[in-house]
Amino acid sequence: MGDVTRSRKKVTQRFLERTFRGRPMGIGSYVWMFQRLTGLVLAFYLGLHLLVLGSALKGGASFNQVMAMLETPWIKVLETALVWVALFHTANGIRLVLLDLVPSLNQRSLAYGALVVTIVLGAMGTSFMW
Amino acid sequence: MTCYLPPIDKPDAIYNIQILRFDPEKDRYPHWESYQVPFVRTMTVIEALEYLWDQGEYIAFRSNCREFTCGSCAMEINGKPALACDTLLEDGMRIEPLSRFPVIKDLVVDTSTVPERFKALKLWPECKHREPATKDSPPLPAAKSAIEHYRETYSRCIECYSCLDACPQSDSDESPYFGPLYMLQLARVMEHPLDEKDRVAQAAEAGISHCINCYECANVCPMNLSPATIVNELRSKTIRRLDLLFGRRRKEVG
Numbered sequence A: 001m002g003d004v005t006r007s008r009k010k011v012t013q014r015f016l017e018r019t020f021r022g023r024p025m026g027i028g029s030y031v032w033m034f035q036r037l038t039g040l041v042l043a044f045y046l047g048l049h050l051l052v053l054g055s056a057l058k059g060g061a062s063f064n065q066v067m068a069m070l071e072t073p074w075i076k077v078l079e080t081a082l083v084w085v086a087l088f089h090t091a092n093g094i095r096l097v098l099l100d101l102v103p104s105l106n107q108r109s110l111a112y113g114a115l116v117v118t119i120v121l122g123a124m125g126t127s128f129m130w
Numbered sequence B: 001m002t003c004y005l006p007p008i009d010k011p012d013a014i015y016n017i018q019i020l021r022f023d024p025e026k027d028r029y030p031h032w033e034s035y036q037v038p039f040v041r042t043m044t045v046i047e048a049l050e051y052l053w054d055q056g057e058y059i060a061f062r063s064n065c066r067e068f069t070c071g072s073c074a075m076e077i078n079g080k081p082a083l084a085c086d087t088l089l090e091d092g093m094r095i096e097p098l099s100r101f102p103v104i105k106d107l108v109v110d111t112s113t114v115p116e117r118f119k120a121l122k123l124w125p126e127c128k129h130r131e132p133a134t135k136d137s138p139p140l141p142a143a144k145s146a147i148e149h150y151r152e153t154y155s156r157c158i159e160c161y162s163c164l165d166a167c168p169q170s171d172s173d174e175s176p177y178f179g180p181l182y183m184l185q186l187a188r189v190m191e192h193p194l195d196e197k198d199r200v201a202q203a204a205e206a207g208i209s210h211c212i213n214c215y216e217c218a219n220v221c222p223m224n225l226s227p228a229t230i231v232n233e234l235r236s237k238t239i240r241r242l243d244l245l246f247g248r249r250r251k252e253v254g
């Protein structure tokens, strides 16, 4: 049998198919996808962070310039988004560690718990920042 | 004509369903075809396929018991692996074979690698030589929890391979993670009181650390088992074993 006959679906294809055909996946799959996406965002941010810091530390004038750039509202919106992303990644990461340590825990309630923690802490952070 | 079903005189509705057909003698690639099925109340997907067979549409599919016991009729229905005899027909359904395995014809897939892997994993109690049991030899010291687990979980698996199909980390036999079914079987033989083989190392070599905790196998299991919890339990044993820290690459598992 050649490989042409088997579809070997990737998770994105499965996600689209099942979500839009009335067979949604469990919450575990969705939070896992978010975990990956937020992980990518955080990795990207780490590089960006180092770049900005590096350019800010060149001298007094450039420091002031970078700080002025960081005060613009667009950057602030992105920073708020970053807080949410980091919070979700942390909360779900703690859920995964808990599941590894105590396998009999209920993953579904833990996932909802992680979402609730993200929303509460994210709302607090957002009101604090603005 | 085979006549599986009594003739349908007064259907409740006419449903359009789509089926992924593949004939190795004619086609190079699988293709979708749509069919019309008269729906009567409580009609399942298997019955729809049998109806089509009665009409001269010879669509290849597997089924035996029609009562969720044999596990041979698993297929992807609207993208979700499920037992065709356990799923009510809906309008616009898309029915395709399990996507993890190579297709032999239409909805029949080649699952012959699974028993081969079972053999390679040595899924039987492996122990040193023992005296054969006699009439007065004491009964085996099986823990009560093990008996419970066998009754509640391990013996109820019908090996329909839905969990293998749903697992995003194990989308073919070449992927590093074997899949939830094998982990369930490893846990089963691990709890046997006679077994002495190092099953935790076997699980590590079968790529158990690739599991991503999505619990999709538990989500699709037609018997409502939770292979994911068993995988998690096995993995929490592997992460406590320091000698497996660097040996997690997949070897010839056996």
Ligand code: FES
Pocket: B062, B063, B064, B065, B066, B067, B068, B069, B070, B071, B072, B073, B074, B083, B084, B085, B086
């Ligand atoms: S026909 Fe036996 S499980 Fe569906």
